[in-house]
Amino acid sequence: MKYCAFLRGVNVKGTNMKMADVCQVFKEVGMKDVSSILASGNIVFSSDKKADALKQILEKAMSDHFSYEAFLFIKSQEETEVFWNSIPFEKGDDLHIYTFVGVPGVEKVLMEEFQKSLQTENEKAEIVNHIFYWQVLKGNTLDSSFGKVLGKKNLKDQFTSRNINTFEKILKKMG
Template identity: 85%
Template sequence: MNYCAFLRGVNVKGTNMKMADVCQVFKEAGMKDVFSVLASGNIVFSSDKKADELKKILEKAMSDHFSYEAFLFIRSQKETEAFWNGNPFTKNEDLHTYTFVGNPGVENILMQEFENAAKTENEKAEIVNNIFYWQVPKGNTLDSTFGKVLGKKSLKDQFTSRNINTFEKVIKKMLQ
């Protein structure tokens, strides 16, 4: 089965790694057809194992190899396509759309955080099929009140986020 591993906190705040090295760790952990997509920690691969088993194997392999506490979220090709296909927002060149990959129920935690946050003009969020989507004006991602929630240490093992365009690139790689 084809999967994508979405790694949390890669190549930000001092956790730097080359994607070629990450791919090698995946191969050594028994994954097949391993490719990276962008430098933000999106690893496409195939395996006969189930996602929950892969999460344990790959988090341990990454933690051991890179000497950090690895968090990653595994999604099948069908699940990855759902992130792209469920986007509720119209494309707008002035806005970024982010999608959140995480543990079951994290979308409700994120929506609560969003509802409690001060918002900029045109900033909005929606849950579609248990997936949290956030749209924010370009240039405001890290400055927005909700954007600061993304770095909360208490949530670091709960989710990771990607620009919606990343899903299009991941899906194209999965289909090759």
């Protein structure tokens, strides 16, 4: 089965790694057809194992190899397609659309945080198919009230976010 591993906190705040090294770690623990998409920690691979087992194997391998506390989220090709096919917002040149990959129920936590935050112009959030989507003006991602919530330490093992365009690239790589 084809999967994508979405790594949290890669190449930000001092956790730097080359994607070629990450792919090598995946290969060393038995993953097949391993390749990376962008430098933000998106690894496409094949395995006969189930996602829960893969998460444990890969988090341990990444933590051991890179000497950091690895968090990653595994989605099958079918699950990854749902992220792309459920986008609730119209794409615009002046907007970013993000989606969040994480533990079950994290979409509700994110929506609560979004509703408590001060929204900027054109900033929206919606949950579709248990997936949290966030739209924000380009240039406001890190400055927005909700954007600051995303770095909370108590949420670091709960989710990771990606620009929706990343999913298009991942799905092309998955074939």
